[in-house]
Amino acid sequence: MNKRSLNGRNGTLNQVNGLPEKEVFLNIYRSISLIKNNDEQACKAIKSGRIKMIYYSPRGQEVIPSVISAILNKDDYICTIYRGSHDMLAKGVPLDLLWAEFAGRITGTCKGKGGPMHITHPESGCMITTGIVGSSMPIANGLALASQIKKDNKVTVAYFGDGASNIGAFHESLNMASVWKLPVVFVCQNNRFGEHTRFEKATAVEKVSDRAASYLMPGIHVDGNDPIAMYAAAKEAIERARSGGGPTLIEAMTFRFRGHVFGDGDRYMDKAEKEVAIRSDPVPRYRKWLVDQGYASEEDLADIDAKNELRVQSAIKKALDASWPDISELYKDILASNVAH
């Protein structure tokens, strides 16, 4: 990783949100560390039977949303997908509410009525989590349309996977966003697999970002596991959206370490390829870079990790101690007036 790439035509980090460069880098690490720790404890909790939930691990993909959220404003919107706990945590969905929702408790973000695949928390800008491949994009357009009409200066990020770039909604959404110059950034987290099928086997192009050309939209292909490269790509796209320059398609290359759905055994994955990916785990790489650059000591980072571990532990405990939703919740939040039919 080369710090110089930050100082190119896209400006430097210390122009962002008024924070000094070092603090931005550390905030990105705090987010990455939280996501990684959260994932590890989620897997443990499922394995041990402490919690029963469907879980799509984002392990290996932490860097992408952590960098993007360091550039976004708190009130900017994201639309994410079922593999989205990294996107949610990076955007600031409170850990306690997230875990309570995972546990199906009334104290969850969605009163236990949405669950892991439908986390919503408008206060932190997490407007929708969809369980349908490809469906974050059309809705992201709508949020961006509202911003364009209201001139509220917000940017919307649509997260999705490489598999979603093969569904019709991708084409309809990118075309409409480009025709209307909507303030939206399409972020394809290319983890090389759609469900169990390899990217190459299911996708006619080598790069999803090449598809941007069909919409006269800038397409950026970037190593999503490299925070520095990712930063430059995201900053360019977000600034373009905010300044009225229209949408961007970012294809952030990454790898998912724990298969499609947790527990699927990932027999369809090439073992050697997976080992190579895990050997270049972006988290220790970034840690080392922070230390090498003098932004933090090993102890500083260990302290961040330890604090996150405690936070996650506490969130899980609180979630499991919380009350279940009352059965009457079945009949609430269907319609505005709760008409019982």
Add this chain to the structure above:
Amino acid sequence: MTESLITTIQALNSVLYHAMEMDSSVIVFGEDVADPEDGGVRGVTKGLSTKFGDSRVRSTPISEQAIIGAAIGSAMAGMRPIAEIMLMNFMPVAMDMITNHAAKLRFMSGGQTAVPLTIRTGTGAGFGTAGQHSDYLEAWFAHTPGLKVVTYSSPADAAGLLASCIFDDDPCIFIENFPSYNERGKVPEVGYRIPLGKASIVHEGNDVSIISYGPQVRVAMVAAEALLSEGVSVQVIDLRTIVPWDRETVLNEVAKTNRAVVTHEAVKAFGVCAEVSSVIHEELFSQLQAPVQRVGAPSCPVPYSSILENEFIPNVKKVIDAVKVTLS
């Protein structure tokens, strides 16, 4: 209240115009809806883009998923979008957006988000447009909790119900029907609204209740008049709102007549009439004088040939026959 004799198209256009004028969060988009594209293929949105500008009134690509997605997202962010899906048979193209998202986001978010959008769409057999341009698909949407489904039987109801949909806080599917578009009627002036979920008794009668909605209400009215000459007094109830439907009015009225026929143009099997009929049986079984009869289209796609299409649409004779069954 002043009233004028106008067509359904003019009534709908006027409602859209005044909604946009009174509330800047109301926006309109869909295929061909802006004035350079003729203000909609049937002219319902004519004049809106000229008056309110290209930002609030947009012709879209032919992209139904993107249209409804844009409506959902903008609705969540505080707008009141009115999306036009040209034909009801194009709704299935956007079914994921409608049934997996618009309908469910309020519930799945625990009430944190709302989707106050209106989808205007049109349909109706009788014009030789066959299997993919004239279906009534309201039962699909009625079967998905979280949506409101609304339709009308007169220009005045069209105006009052559309206005209520636009300013309702839930996703509303507003079904327009082609036979009605050039029908003229008295329509109250600006601001007229009909509450959603309330049925209307459009023909008084004591012997049998016919429950219907949309253009089929007119068929029921003709049947009621014809039966009057035979000495049978038939009541006609127009549901106006299919979801949530006015159980209270229907049950109260059928409790008086003790006989009921439910009719719609949509395919009879698994249709809305099945739900209405079942509830009447469940609630009033002991006092019904006859099983509730259902009249709807046969289980086949809308056919092309006029001789088949005429038979497909549930006509006055079939409704009269059903009423007579309840009396026999």
